[in-house]
Each structure stands twice: as structure tokens, then as C-alpha cells.
Amino acid sequence: MGDSVKAGRVYESSLPGLRGITADDKDQEHAVVTREGPTKGDAEIDQLYAEAEDKRLSKTSLLLDVLNISNVLTDGVSAMVDDSFNKCFTSTRPEPWNWNIYLFPIWVVGLVVRYLVLFPVRAALLFMGFNFLIGVFLLVDIAVMPGKRKMALQRKLVQWMCSAWVAAWHGVIRYHGPKPTPGKNRIWVSNHTSMIDYVVLCSYSPFAVIMQLHHGWIAFLQKRILSSLGCLWFNRTEVNDRAVVAARMKEHVNKEDAIPLLIFPEGTCVNNEYTVMFKRGAFDIGATVCPVAIKYNKIFVDAFWNSRREAFGKHLFRLMTSWALVCDVYFLEPQSLQPGETPQEFAGRVQAMIAKYANLRIVPWDGYLKYYNLGEKNPGLIEKRRRVLADVLRAYLGKKPLAPAASVTVPLAATAAAAAPEDGSKAAIAQEQGDGKGPKGTVVSAAEKKEQ
Numbered sequence: 001m002g003d004s005v006k007a008g009r010v011y012e013s014s015l016p017g018l019r020g021i022t023a024d025d026k027d028q029e030h031a032v033v034t035r036e037g038p039t040k041g042d043a044e045i046d047q048l049y050a051e052a053e054d055k056r057l058s059k060t061s062l063l064l065d066v067l068n069i070s071n072v073l074t075d076g077v078s079a080m081v082d083d084s085f086n087k088c089f090t091s092t093r094p095e096p097w098n099w100n101i102y103l104f105p106i107w108v109v110g111l112v113v114r115y116l117v118l119f120p121v122r123a124a125l126l127f128m129g130f131n132f133l134i135g136v137f138l139l140v141d142i143a144v145m146p147g148k149r150k151m152a153l154q155r156k157l158v159q160w161m162c163s164a165w166v167a168a169w170h171g172v173i174r175y176h177g178p179k180p181t182p183g184k185n186r187i188w189v190s191n192h193t194s195m196i197d198y199v200v201l202c203s204y205s206p207f208a209v210i211m212q213l214h215h216g217w218i219a220f221l222q223k224r225i226l227s228s229l230g231c232l233w234f235n236r237t238e239v240n241d242r243a244v245v246a247a248r249m250k251e252h253v254n255k256e257d258a259i260p261l262l263i264f265p266e267g268t269c270v271n272n273e274y275t276v277m278f279k280r281g282a283f284d285i286g287a288t289v290c291p292v293a294i295k296y297n298k299i300f301v302d303a304f305w306n307s308r309r310e311a312f313g314k315h316l317f318r319l320m321t322s323w324a325l326v327c328d329v330y331f332l333e334p335q336s337l338q339p340g341e342t343p344q345e346f347a348g349r350v351q352a353m354i355a356k357y358a359n360l361r362i363v364p365w366d367g368y369l370k371y372y373n374l375g376e377k378n379p380g381l382i383e384k385r386r387r388v389l390a391d392v393l394r395a396y397l398g399k400k401p402l403a404p405a406a407s408v409t410v411p412l413a414a415t416a417a418a419a420a421p422e423d424g425s426k427a428a429i430a431q432e433q434g435d436g437k438g439p440k441g442t443v444v445s446a447a448e449k450k451e452q
Contacts, residue, residue, distance in 0.1 A: 085365045088274040091306045092298060110323075118170075119321050126168040126320075133161045137225060148257070154228045155206040155259065161225070162203040165196075169325040173200055177331030180205045180260045180290065186334070187253055189282050190292035191354050192264035193272040194305035195312065196319070197294055200327055207262035208252065210234070210245060218312065229259050246281055253287045262292075265347065268367035271304040272296050275360040276367040278351045284343035290334045291350050293357035297326035308370075330357045 098107035137157045144150040166173065180188060188207065190197065195218075198209055206229060213222065213233040222233055230252055234245045252258050265278035272295065282289060296303040301322035305315045319325060332353055337346050355362050 129164045171325045278347040280343040283347045291332040293330040295358040
């Protein structure tokens with residue numbers, strides 16, 4: 001391989017398929033994100049946040065706050081204009097080209113061909129070929145004794161299954177660099193766009209993979225078919241699962257005849273235009289890391305699987321009804337941890353290599369934030385912010401802050417008058433005033449009624 005890494009910068013390579021990629025791109029800097037120490041408790045965080053908001057909003061001059069609001073507006077507008085986190089998980093909308101009278105008929109013809117001709121043929125061939133290969137795989141699993149011969153047969157069958165899927169998408173895949181070969185103390189890492197990344201790579205050379213455990217028919221393939229390759233599964237929300245997988249990963253890497261192990265260190269699917277922070281699990285076990293860069297061409301279809309918007313079955317249907325899936329795969333030069341280099345810096349250096357070849361922009365976000373919802377995780381924090389802001393506004397208006405108690409005594413006459421009909425009838429008001437057991441014109445809380 002013709003690449004070299006000097007002073008933290010990846011230089012131009014002689015690999016084919018690279019066009020318009022320069023080595024001095026400012027976006028391709030190492031994305032090294034350091035984590036803080038032990039986190040504080042939820043109660044302490046809520047208290048600190050409330051105090052900070054109270055200090056920030058407790059001003060003596062409303063005019064001064066209005067005059068100084070430009071910085072807040074600037075920050076808010078900047079966050080909306082350049083939201084690099086959500087951009088990582090946004091699907092690209094195809095630009096319309098059938099907008100005039102002579103292009104629209106061509107588009108209709110193409111639509112008919114893709115949905116009524118190509119899709120049925122692809123689905124029929126995939127159904128027959130894939131089910132035949134699964135039947136042969138199960139037969140080999142039962143009839144052949146465990147050993148190298150059985151493992152070789154299963155690897156070849158898995159490769160053919162993946163090739164059947166690529167054929168169903170009319171895949172045009174170009175592979176650059178040396179073909180992966182099994183070896184001790186080696187691990188392969190790649191950027192992640194969709195679950196089909198594994199299919200694209202395995203159609204060229206089978207890999208064992210570490211992946212999130214799914215449900216339904218995907219879980220059957222994971223547990224029954226791919227487990228024969230030594231694949232490891234985990235639940236993203238289970239910390240114990242990740243610890244077990246890390247131990248098994250080290251054990252797999254240290255085997256002499258182990259199938260090449262593939263890891264997607266981003267941990268989630270990104271839209272193939274950005275790359276989020278690499279988890280350091282693959283970079284602190286002392287193994288040689290072999291980077292793999294996958295770049296999809298969106299000329300016919302966007303291969304990004306937006307799991308928050310579409311099911312995987314719909315994603316496959318979209319691929320099978322497109323004209324073709326075009327992709328370039330680059331197997332890059334193996335990298336090792338350099339003297340004095342931390343695992344985070346090692347991960348950032350490998351990420352920069354992958355981003356350069358796949359023409360991706362590096363952002364320092366943790367991909368797991370995609371699954372984090374502040375309102376669900378900590379609803380009290382949002383409520384405290386609303387209460388602090390309400391107290392500040394009431395202070396500006398010359399009113400006392402609201403008491404934290406559950407019940408609030410308010411004049412009922414005004415409320416009843418507002419709710420009464422406009423004809424001047426006082427029956428509704430008198431009835432409301434006589435309902436409570438306390439003095440007329442007040443509302444008694446549920447606790448007070450219970451005491452009475």
C-alpha cells in the first residue's frame with residue numbers, strides 16, 4: 001500500500017478510485033474526544049443546573065437583558081444552521097429531474113420497469129437462491145463433523161448468500177487493496193452506513209462481526225447462520241453484554257485460525273457523509289487494526305438506513321427497486337499503536353484515514369446520543385428550567401414566585417365569571433362557590449378536603 005502517516009496526517013495514496021480528495025482538508029482532523037471522570041448524581045446535577053439558571057436569569061434590569069439578548073440569538077441561530085449532530089443521521093432527498101413535459105414520460109417508464117419488471121425478477125431469484133443456500137447450510141451443519149472442512153464450507157456458503165443479496169440489488173461493487181486474510185492479532189474496522197455494509201464486505205471475503213442483536217428474521221440469521229462464523233452479538237442497552245463481548249473479542253483475535261473479525265466502531269448507522277466518534281474498544285487490546293473505508297455512490301439510491309424512520313424490510317425494498325447499488329470499498333494499510341500514543345489518539349488516526357478515503361467529514365459526537373432522550377431520561381430537569389424561567393418573569397412583573405406546593409389558592413370569582421355564559425346568569429357562579437367546604441370564593445386542595 002502506498003499510504004503513510006506522518007505527523008498525524010494521512011497522505012495521498014496510489015489506490016484507484018480516488019478523485020477530488022486532497023490531503024489538506026481541514027475537516028479531516030483527528031476526532032479525539034476525552035471523557036470526564038466520575039459523573040455526578042441526578043439530584044446534584046438538577047440542583048447545580050437550577051442554581052446556574054437562577055444566576056443567569058436573575059437580573060435587575062429587564063432592559064439590560066433585552067439589549068444583551070443578541071448573543072443568545074446568535075447561539076440559537078448557529079445551532080439551527082449548523083447542527084452537525086442531526087446532519088449525521090439525515091437521509092439525502094433525491095433532486096427531482098422529471099419536472100418538464102418530455103422528462104416525465106421517461107420517469108414513468110423507468111418507474112414501471114423498476115417496480116413491475118426488475119423487482120419481481122430480483123425477488124424471485126433471491127427467494128430461490130437464498131433459500132436453497134440456507135437449506136444447504138443447515139444440511140452441512142447437521143451432516144458434516146466439526147472441523148476446518150466444515151468451517152470452510154460454511155464460510156463459502158455465507159459468501160454466496162451475501163452475493164445473492166448483492167445481485168438482488170444489482171450491486172456494482174469495486175474493491176481496492178489487498179484481500180483480507182486470516183491472521184493472529186488482527187482486527188478490521190470500518191465506517192458504518194447500513195446493515196448491508198456487512199453483506200457488501202462478506203460477498204468479497206467472509207468476516208466475523210460484532211453487531212447489535214435484532215429481532216425477527218434478522219435474529220434468526222444472526223443466531224443460526226452467522227454465529228457459525230464466530231460472530232458476537234450484544235444489546236446496546238446492556239452494560240454486562242458489552243463487557244462479555246469485549247472479553248470474547250480479545251479471545252477471538254488471539255486465535256491462529258480465526259475468521260477475520262470486523263467491527264463498526266461508530267456503533268450506529270451514519271449517512272455516509274459524516275463519521276462520528278470511534279469507540280476505543282478495538283484500539284486498546286494491542287491488536288493490529290486494518291481500516292476499511294466504504295463509500296456509497298448515491299447516483300441511483302441512498303444506502304443509508306435511517307432506523308428511526310424506516311424498518312429494515314422497507315430499506316431492503318427501496319434497494320431492490322432501485323436501478324443499482326454503486327459502492328467503493330478500500331482495504332487500507334494495517335495500523336498499530338505507536339509509542340506514546342493513547343487509544344483515543346489511535347482511534348482518531350484510524351478514523352482520519354477512513355474519512356479521507358471515503359470522503360467523510362469527522363464530527364466529535366458520540367453516536368449513542370442518537371438514542372438518548374432528555375425528556376425521558378430526566379424529566380425533572382426540564383421542569384426545573386421552566387420553573388426558574390417562570391419565577392424570573394414573575395419577578396419582572398412584580399409578582400411573588402410560585403410556591404412549590406401542589407395546591408394554590410386563587411380567587412374563584414374571577415375564574416367562575418370567566419367561565420360563566422355572557423347572558424349574565426349567576427347560577428353557575430353560585431353553584432361553584434357553594435361546592436367547596438371552605439370559605440366562598442376559594443378553591444380547597446384535595447389534601448385540605450381530606451383533613452376536613
